[in-house]
Amino acid sequence: MNNDDFWVGGRTNSKKMNSSKPQWEQVGEAFVQHYYNTFDSSRSNLGPLYRENSMLTFEGEKYMGVQQIVGKLSALPFQKVQHQIVTCDCQPTQTQPSGILVFVNGNLLVDDSQNPLKFSQCFYLLPDSTNAASYWVHNDMFRLNYG
């Protein structure tokens, strides 16, 4: 990655630039759509996105590994849930392997409540060691933002 890569698709609004949105933004945004679609339709199916060394910090509580993480998310006490993404920011990291930070702010509608809760969530995605086009969630931190 170089500076130009980070700038492309950033502050400029030209069609040329928009059509060449950097790869990590495409990956991050596609991940977020897939993640919340899965969460909102069937939380128990989130397992394939995590690994044994994945970490979740949910409202300050810590969980590690697929079973703990999906167990926690599946046990959350609501029947219906809908995430509305307000902003989704992505950045690449220059580590080995190189990952993608994804920072989401949005609204959460739970059961039949008419009042959305605001939430913030930070994901760190790493590529699969055998398929660089496939990413998994290494880190996940979630907070509700009380008014």
Next chain:
Amino acid sequence: MNNDDFWVGGRTNSKKMNSSKPQWEQVGEAFVQHYYNTFDSSRSNLGPLYRENSMLTFEGEKYMGVQQIVGKLSALPFQKVQHQIVTCDCQPTQTQPSGILVFVNGNLLVDDSQNPLKFSQCFYLLPDSTNAASYWVHNDMFRLNYG
């Protein structure tokens, strides 16, 4: 890092566990205190915390490198600012080098306003290559959470 490391200091409240808060939590919390103290007293002095390949996404605008980042932060249109940390979550990453994700939610008081703005910010800290006890900000994403 192993699972036990991530759990120590996490969900348990025993004195024994609290006294052995994991290193990345200590580093992350100390960083956050230092960062906002510096920001609130003299933003132009934040430069040493960034590097040429540091990235800042501030309200969706992208900046890279010390000069751009500190230039943006210094030019923000307020005279007085105070960050109040409400939550600070930290996680280690199993990359090379191994970094620390820091996820902050808090309130921002600007100039003489009595109404705090809610903000969320995500930092990714990496160790200095020559001094593993010293960390710099590789990634920084900031959002105000409008009510």
